[in-house]
Amino acid sequence: MPSRSTTPRAEPAAPETVQSLRKGFEILRCFEPNHDVLGNKELSERTGMPRPTVARFTATLVELGYLRTTPDRKYRLTSAVLDLGFTFLANYEIRELIRPYLQEVADFAMAGCSVGTIDDLNMLYIEQCRCRAIRMGVHVTVGARVPITTTAMGHAYLAGLLPDELAHTLRLLRLAWPREWSKNRRAIEASIAQVRETGFCAVLGGWQEGIHAVGVPLVSRDGQHVYGVTCAGPSNLLPKEKIIGKVGPKLVEMVRSASTMIL
Numbered sequence: 590m591p592s593r594s595t596t597p598r599a600e601p602a603a604p605e606t607v608q609s610l611r612k613g614f615e616i617l618r619c620f621e622p623n624h625d626v627l628g629n630k631e632l633s634e635r636t637g638m639p640r641p642t643v644a645r646f647t648a649t650l651v652e653l654g655y656l657r658t659t660p661d662r663k664y665r666l667t668s669a670v671l672d673l674g675f676t677f678l679a680n681y682e683i684r685e686l687i688r689p690y691l692q693e694v695a696d697f698a699m700a701g702c703s704v705g706t707i708d709d710l711n712m713l714y715i716e717q718c719r720c721r722a723i724r725m726g727v728h729v730t731v732g733a734r735v736p737i738t739t740t741a742m743g744h745a746y747l748a749g750l751l752p753d754e755l756a757h758t759l760r761l762l763r764l765a766w767p768r769e770w771s772k773n774r775r776a777i778e779a780s781i782a783q784v785r786e787t788g789f790c791a792v793l794g795g796w797q798e799g800i801h802a803v804g805v806p807l808v809s810r811d812g813q814h815v816y817g818v819t820c821a822g823p824s825n826l827l828p829k830e831k832i833i834g835k836v837g838p839k840l841v842e843m844v845r846s847a848s849t850m851i852l
Contacts, residue, residue, distance in 0.1 A: 691718040700822030741804030744780035746817035749806025788841035
């Protein structure tokens with residue numbers, strides 16, 4: 590899947606926005622768990638900005654303390670950026686409230702159970718619990734981002750949106766990744782239909798080969814906040830029969846119980 594920072598802007602920036610600030614954040618967004626050291630050339634390719642422009646922004650971000658240089662004259666995020674992220678996550682009261690529910694399902698399924706919400710056109714992990722009996726499963730850290738289009742978390746989130754919001758988000762996804770859209774649209778529509786019928790959607794190998802996952806939407810009472818709750822693990826631990834026959838219904842039950850207590 591293309592880098593997040595290559596996502597085209599579906600709508601023009603509002604006239605009151607500061608373009609230099611926007612560009613600075615676009616550069617910071619390029620750094621990901623598997624791409625944590627980047628040079629001006631890579632940043633230019635990911636953002637579409639000219640290399641001289643990127644060089645000015647990276648120099649400024651180094652001076653401000655958000656980037657540091659590496660021996661090979663590339664860049665890495667500093668803890669100043671992490672502080673911003675942890676401050677954001679600390680404000681999510683849902684993390685503390687939903688954790689015991691996530692842990693219950695993780696132990697039941699012997700897998701990982703997580704909750705996330707939209708960030709740009711990806712899903713941001715805001716909490717995760719792993720099975721305490723065995724240390725296997727999908728290990729994605731809090732703060733990581735995964736695609737909306739190919740994950741159970743993303744599909745569950747989309748299933749929880751109101752019709753107008755869903756249509757708008759699907760339009761942005763189509764504009765962002767037109768080449769993959771036909772395949773992704775069919776998978777998303779199938780997942781949404783499955784949520785309508787069973788309460789959960791199953792994505793079997795869609796995001797990563799050999800990974801099975803189920804997702805359930807979690808929507809606040811006022812409809813203003815939508816999350817995707819997911820349980821995922823290797824297919825040998827979560828075969829199709831188990832994840833659809835047992836784990837999916839268990840996750841639906843958990844989300845129903847949690848929603849009455851925390852939202």
